[in-house]
Amino acid sequence: MTQTIVIAEINNNAVHPSTAELVAAAMAMGDAPTVIVPCTDASVANGAGNMGAGAIIAAKSAAFTHYDAGAWAEALDAVAPQGTLFTGASPQSKDLAARLAARRNLAVIQDAVAIDGNSITSPVYSGKAMQTVSVNGPAVVSVRSNVFPPSSGGATEASVLDTTGNVATSVAEFMARASERLDVGEANIVISGGRGMGSPDNFVHLEAIADTLGAAVGASRAAVDTWEAIPHAMQVGQTGKTVNPSLYIAVGISGAIQHLAGMRSSKYIVAINKDPDAPIFQHADYGIVATWEEALPVLHTAFKTMLG
Amino acid sequence: MPNIVVLVKQVPDTNAKIAVNGGRVDLSAVKMVMSPYDEFAIETALQHREASGGEVTALTVGGAGCDKILKDAKAIGVDRIVRVDAEGEMDSNALQTVLAKAVTELGAEVVYCGKAAADTGAGSTGPGLAERLGWASVSNAIGASFDDGLSVIAPSGAGNAKLNVPLPAVVSCDKGDFKVRKPNVKGIMQAKKASVDIHSIEVPASTVTVTSHSLPPAKPAGKTYDGGAAAAEVAQLLRDEANVL
Numbered sequence: 377m378t379q380t381i382v383i384a385e386i387n388n389n390a391v392h393p394s395t396a397e398l399v400a401a402a403m404a405m406g407d408a409p410t411v412i413v414p415c416t417d418a419s420v421a422n423g424a425g426n427m428g429a430g431a432i433i434a435a436k437s438a439a440f441t442h443y444d445a446g447a448w449a450e451a452l453d454a455v456a457p458q459g460t461l462f463t464g465a466s467p468q469s470k471d472l473a474a475r476l477a478a479r480r481n482l483a484v485i486q487d488a489v490a491i492d493g494n495s496i497t498s499p500v501y502s503g504k505a506m507q508t509v510s511v512n513g514p515a516v517v518s519v520r521s522n523v524f525p526p527s528s529g530g531a532t533e534a535s536v537l538d539t540t541g542n543v544a545t546s547v548a549e550f551m552a553r554a555s556e557r558l559d560v561g562e563a564n565i566v567i568s569g570g571r572g573m574g575s576p577d578n579f580v581h582l583e584a585i586a587d588t589l590g591a592a593v594g595a596s597r598a599a600v601d602t603w604e605a606i607p608h609a610m611q612v613g614q615t616g617k618t619v620n621p622s623l624y625i626a627v628g629i630s631g632a633i634q635h636l637a638g639m640r641s642s643k644y645i646v647a648i649n650k651d652p653d654a655p656i657f658q659h660a661d662y663g664i665v666a667t668w669e670e671a672l673p674v675l676h677t678a679f680k681t682m683l684g
Numbered sequence: 685m686p687n688i689v690v691l692v693k694q695v696p697d698t699n700a701k702i703a704v705n706g707g708r709v710d711l712s713a714v715k716m717v718m719s720p721y722d723e724f725a726i727e728t729a730l731q732h733r734e735a736s737g738g739e740v741t742a743l744t745v746g747g748a749g750c751d752k753i754l755k756d757a758k759a760i761g762v763d764r765i766v767r768v769d770a771e772g773e774m775d776s777n778a779l780q781t782v783l784a785k786a787v788t789e790l791g792a793e794v795v796y797c798g799k800a801a802a803d804t805g806a807g808s809t810g811p812g813l814a815e816r817l818g819w820a821s822v823s824n825a826i827g828a829s830f831d832d833g834l835s836v837i838a839p840s841g842a843g844n845a846k847l848n849v850p851l852p853a854v855v856s857c858d859k860g861d862f863k864v865r866k867p868n869v870k871g872i873m874q875a876k877k878a879s880v881d882i883h884s885i886e887v888p889a890s891t892v893t894v895t896s897h898s899l900p901p902a903k904p905a906g907k908t909y910d911g912g913a914a915a916a917e918v919a920q921l922l923r924d925e926a927n928v929l
Contacts, residue, residue: 443840445811445821467799467807467839471823474776474808478815483775483892486806495895500804504702505709506898512891544820544853548835548846565928589929608826608859614698614802615720615859623928633699644926645906646918652908661926662918663908670912678919682929 378406378494378514379459383452383476384413384424385469386440391423394464396526399428401519402462404491408530412456414440414448421534428527432534439541443468447541449475455537458514465518466561477516484516485509489523489641502614502637522620522643557583560612563592565623566639568612570596572628572649573668576605581672582627588679594619596629613638627668631656648672685738686851689787690729691797691809692722692742692757694750698802707896718753721798723760724857727864728828729796730761735830739763741790745782747771751880759867759875766790766881775890776808783809784816785885794834795854799824810856820853826860 380402385392391413402409408430413421414437421434435455439447449472461476463469465487477484489506490497496517500507560566567582567589579593586593594612612619614637624642629635631647631654639645640659647660648671657663664671696702696714703710729740741764742757744750754765768786787795795814800807807823814821826844827837834849837860849855867875909918923929 442845445823446815446819449815467824470807471811471821474806474811475815475821477776477808478780478812481777483777483890484806484808484812485892486804486808499900500897501696501702501709502698502802502805503900505704506900507709507894508896508898509892510895512893515892545822545847545849547840548848550840551837551844551846608861618805623922623926637698640900644922644928646922648915657906657908659903659906660908661903661906662921663906664912664914664918665908665910666912666914671915672912674912675915675919678916679929682919682923 379457380406380409381456381459381461382409382411382429383461383463383472384411385464385466386414386420389420391420393526394521395424396427396528397521397524398462398464398519400524400527401488401491401517403428403527404524405460405493409462410457412452413534414452416440418534418536424534425532426528426530428530430531432531434534434536435539436536437539437541439543442547444541444543444545445471445475447543448472449479449541451539451541452476453479454539460514461516463516463518465520470518473516473518482515484518485511486518488517488519491517499641503640520620522622557586558590558592560592560594560610560619561617564621565589565591566594566612566619566621567591567625567627568594568596568629569599569627570629571598571602572630573599576603578668579606581668585672585676585679588676588683596632596635598632626656627672629656630654631659686732686736686793687791688729688732688738688740689790689792689795690722690725690740690742690757690762691783691795692726692744692753693719693801694744694746694753695719695801695803704897704899707898709897716749716752718756719798719801719803721800721802721857721859723864724859725796725798726757726760726762727862728825728855728857730865731828732794732830741766741792743768743783743786743790745770745779754880755875755878756867758878759871760865761871764881765878766883768883768885770885770887773890773894774887775892776806776812778888778890780809780812780816781888782885783813786883787813787817789883793852797854797856799856799858807856810854814854817852820849821855822847822849822853823856824858825855826858827862828855
């Protein structure tokens, strides 16, 4: 069997639960993986216990204080066994996957959604086609979240290895996001508005529902390009963010191919649009042909009753 | 004065429908264009040249058909256009090895590229190239300034960070809050006359090979309701049927 290694996903100085999905992905190719937790404090690695790992290594280094691609790749390479490495598919993890692969002179396969032994499938052309590749020898594979069922059991104790990496970049300043809201790329539920919202002021109705659901608010490219008040950070689609939430609610969005590219892999899609011929309805699990003025108050009341 | 290289790649028009024939993507009827994120990379490279002088070279890897996007880059304002003559599929390892040689031959001190190519969406080339060259890298930059050395704005944690980047470095560019310049008549005329420098570099073997393409699985037809009142029923179905609330 192929020796496999998982680089744990870290969020807010803790092991992210999606790491258990990476373990499952690794086991679709080979043995129970060694999970490596990049950390500055080895106790963080305890969070990787009971995720199905064969072994857990706390890779401890001051280099992990801030993300520097070269330093992280160097510090992880020094402690990771040889074999096929798995990472998450967030922008930062894909970046790390690419550097790690190059460091070991391996090929990298990004955004895996299916793994069967040495055969790996990922979306290409913005999800308009799927590509299956065959891997001969070790590689680095980044894995999309919400695809593999999380694994459990296995190792609970981490062994600690000190490591080091040469940090090249330095932070001049942190810039807070303009909005305190959840980022569309991280949220499990996203509600997005398009030009059909009529005015950027009407996005407050989406924000109200987002607050009830704990969702992020997104926007179509048309909305971002039309209204200065809607920042590019909110844009879902080909030149914006690709999202993969459990629930995506598209309001006043026609469903241009640009937009579909960024959200079509959402688990469930709800579309609200007054035009019954809008392409978005062909991709929606639940379509509501109505104006947002009609549908959103009803939807919001129903959510509040259900979750209140 | 830095020697600036910008990587460009030819991809199918992002609005094109992708067909699969005989288990392979069929691009014969698709218009090919420069990958959209590469335009942000060219803009950033040109801003760098304007701030500090130097020369911008657009570099691609591919067959003669890729000369068109190099001419497009020339029309926007790059100084030189270079193509590594190589066709066929390459895995990331093979491609980055070729690019690392080409960038070294060109004597570059900074490389800009798009955050990902619109065909694979992988985003591996920038960071992988940097690692092979032993350079710093920052990915997904949304802005750059050149006043006091290179600094870029890129996502960090829950927000953004302004990062000081020592050269040599590779920066991959996302769409930022800046407008990209378009070719003007003079640029288009110069591009017509410009010649492409061809480099020959040996391509190492790939360990990853494409075995098949398929269309994404069709979603079962959804339910559609008329009128806003149906939103209450949809909310209930999201809980009871979809189980997402």
